[in-house]
Amino acid sequence: MSGSCNFCKIVSGENPASIVYEDDNVLAFMDLHPANVGHTLVIPKEHWETIYDISEKVLSNLFAVVKRISVAVKKAVGAEGVSILQFNGRVAGQSVMHFHVHVIPRFRGDVMSKLMGAMLGPTGFEKAERKDLDKIARKIRRNL
Numbered sequence: 001m002s003g004s005c006n007f008c009k010i011v012s013g014e015n016p017a018s019i020v021y022e023d024d025n026v027l028a029f030m031d032l033h034p035a036n037v038g039h040t041l042v043i044p045k046e047h048w049e050t051i052y053d054i055s056e057k058v059l060s061n062l063f064a065v066v067k068r069i070s071v072a073v074k075k076a077v078g079a080e081g082v083s084i085l086q087f088n089g090r091v092a093g094q095s096v097m098h099f100h101v102h103v104i105p106r107f108r109g110d111v112m113s114k115l116m117g118a119m120l121g122p123t124g125f126e127k128a129e130r131k132d133l134d135k136i137a138r139k140i141r142r143n144l
């Protein structure tokens with residue numbers, strides 16, 4: 001628990017939230033600034049800041065819940081797809097420094113389409129050279 005953390009305050013009940021799921025380790029609630037209707041956040045109840053420091057056990061347990069929430073959100077709002085987003089560090093877009101996973105229902109032509117297309121779509125970036133991909137893959141493997 002971190003004293004000034006808004007998500008810890010949701011866990012403790014000090015701050016209000018629209019809860020969709022809770023167990024001993026995980027809490028899921030509606031994002032206050034939804035990208036689409038049904039945008040849900042899934043968090044560990046323990047205060048972990050980023051994917052770098054979160055325990056693998058907590059994370060795997062949390063992602064099992066992310067799966068279940070994704071299915072439920074998709075059904076609940078009749079979404080055509082679901083985007084799972086998770087940010088680490090302010091430079092990456094993390095605004096609350098308590099590990100969280102965004103479950104965002106998606107609809108054809110929604111406001112996120114352009115953003116996501118530029119970020120992750122096959123046409124958003126130039127195709128890389130195989131030798132460059134092999135080189136960086138080797139570098140990442142050395143850091144595992």
Ligand SMILES: [Zn+2]
Pocket residue numbers: 001002005006007008009046047048097098
């Ligand atoms: Zn926290």
